[in-house]
Amino acid sequence: MSDSVRTVQFYPGKNTPMSPHLQVWKFTVTMAASITHRITGVGNAIGMLVLTAWIGSAAISDEAFNIVQGFLASPLGLIALFGFTMSVMFHLANGLRYMFADSGQGLGKFQARKTAWVAYAVSPVLTGIIFWAAFTATGTN
């Protein structure tokens, strides 16, 4: 018996190799966009709670509506809204990029990287425009 041959027993869920191997990826913008897409997706799902509370409170009563509206107009509420808007805008821009990829286009290495950068650039710009427009629409704020 030589010990040059070693047998390894695999137990599913204990020592079997698992996907995805996030720690062995080289950093690329396409991989960052993919991860950000997931993070913003989960973030949007949490943000939906605020949006549903807003419309739900409008259906309930003046008091309920004022509580939610008051929170959204507070500094903390505005920060939350800003983050939520940015998250939705990234998910929207990058989602359109994935739809484009589903059509079989833009999958080349350089084009995929370029469109990923576009998604990162477009989301803060759109968020800025939205907040600028919202504050302008309300007049004094």
Next chain:
Amino acid sequence: MASHATKHFIRQRFTALLQVPLTVFLVVAVILHAGSTRDEMLAWVANPWVAAALVAWFLAVPLHMSIGIGDVIDDYLHKKTTRSLTHLANSAYALFLGVAGVFSVIAITLIH
């Protein structure tokens, strides 16, 4: 989750396509209503076209959300019981948001 790949693939893209115009519409509407009173908001929601768009949005988003988070759960949770329970919580959350959203829109059209 993992055994309905094609169905989820198509649904995820179908709801995504629906959400693009609906979300743009919603964002523009929210900008225009940034300083509105509750009465002004109720009048806006009670408009039949707006109400229909909001209902479509509150049906599409929870479906899209539950499929997406379901994929994340499948990828990162490997213990069967934890995974199943998290899938259950994910479905319950989506159902809750969908029911609350759609019911609120219906209630507003009725009370306004």
